[in-house]
Amino acid sequence: MDFFNIFIRAAFIENLVLAYFLGMCSYLAVSKSVKTAFGLGLAVIFVLAITMPINWVISNKILSENGMLGIDLTFLRFILFIAVIASMVQLVEMIIEKVSPALYNSLGIFLPLITVNCAILGGSLFMVARDYNFSDSVAFGLGGGFGWFLAIIAIAAIREKIRYSDVPPALRGLGMAFILTGLMGIAFMSLMGIDPAALGK
């Protein structure tokens, strides 16, 4: 039940993009067509779901005082998290290039840039701050990634729809994307305040 709660929370109630505004750079840059947004969204789900448990193991079993080294190495947390994320992204990149060269080409530079997607590092840091256990961190990784995926394909579909709208010149392009993100944030506030844990009895 906890697994499910954390998944729902991360995907809808505390959506990484629309509630915390994390991972905005690739969210804004790759959301021009649904197809590429879909691919990038899947890649983010994958990277989040893999790095989160690995980072949990590193943070709790190696770096912490009660870990296997027995010394407090938490100051290494950031650098190790980023190293893990970067190597995972490399792995994803190689897999995608091998399995689907077409998707690899359409994602272009934004695939390696997942490394610096703040949603991913942010996810790992939330995990530490909220004292998640191992299965919680898997759920949070999957849910956070799914929320990010939903947000980017939704805005991509909207941006495809408004491509021919008579938007005031000053707002064309990114300006509109920012307004849209804000409005989507309002819509996602509808789920804020739900506490799944209070219901599961």
Added chain:
Amino acid sequence: MGLLDFVKKIEPDKKKSPFLHTLFDGFFTFLYSPDTVTKGGVHIRDGMDLKRTMVVVVLAMQLCYVFGSFNIGHQHFAATGQYTAFLDGFHLKLIYGLIQLIPIFIVAHVVGLGIEFWYAAKKGHAIEEGFLVSGALIPLIMPPDIPLLWLAFAVAFGVIIGKEAFGGTGMNILNVALLARVFIFFAYPTTISGDEVWVAGLAESGDTLATTYNWFHTGLFNGIFESLGWDTFQAGMPVVDGYSGATPLALAFKEGWGAVTEQYSTTQMFWGAIPGSIGETCKPFILIGAGILIATGIASWRIMLSMLIGAVACAWLFNMWGVTPFMEVPWLYQFYMGSFFFAMAFMATDPVTAASTTTGKWIYGFLIGFVGMIIRVINPAYPEGWMLAILFMNVFAPLIDHYVIESNMGRRAKRNKITGVAVPVTPVAEAVAEH
């Protein structure tokens, strides 16, 4: 033809005063069909243009206006225990409601249409009629005691950010009226929610709530009523003991259906003599409006039906689950409370912000019903869910359409291959196939 000649005579020059001309054009096309015709290309000429479509929607909600203005007065007097029978004190209730409603109506229209006119003049095109419907909807979804300044801010936000930034009528992604309502809800959360906003004209006096009136009531209408020998407005009447002003939804959330039936009967809830937003309470009149919209083909019956199915399904699942008192409210009674029918008839069916494919409409409506019921029942932060559920699904409507179209294309491509019809291979199709 006298009026037409007169109108033609006062037409301002387009070059010299573009704003006046835009204004003139807006009112002229309201009265007459314009004689300008399009040149070249294929065009459909039909008397049922955008302006007439909008007017039908506005007409469909007139009954809600009539009932709403009377109900404001009824709730006001019911709170103090005067004229508790619905039709008692008819003149007082009606006048009280109108004094409350008309300023809201005027402010919503002046602010919204002002912005609309200004944008039209600025862009140099004719005034778009979109705000007629939004402007008529906004007063109906406001609580009767709404401060007019907030209302003005909210309408400005809805029209500028929600519509003009996207390029005007027909381009908006989120429903303008709901955006104005949600602005008020999130910008002034402490004063706009709770039990006391749903009944107008009560203020603290001593340690209890009592009726207050302004010059219109005591100065103008009391004089008229006195001269006719009718009852007059009595300031300072205290509310009845144990009065809370809570809507059925608030009661049901805290204590379940039993607490609701102690205060309100089901007939009363069905006919709408309960506190709530101005136009949302009277179910039969809303359903008449919905019938008009369906009969004229303006609103989609698919969205209404699927929204109903979604809400019933979700309420029924909650009945099965049943861990909070609200979840145990029998699913049928969920529809006696709150604004489900108003949202279904006038909000979800907005053709601009809803999904536009047939399959998409079923999915869109179903999800609104489902998500709205979830927000209403299990989210303690919000008393009612439809406004937020519709906004939430407005965000996803383009995505639903996108995938419905994709799957149609995929199915047709497949069918053509099976029956042996050669699909012409273009470079674009090849590139798509590779993905």
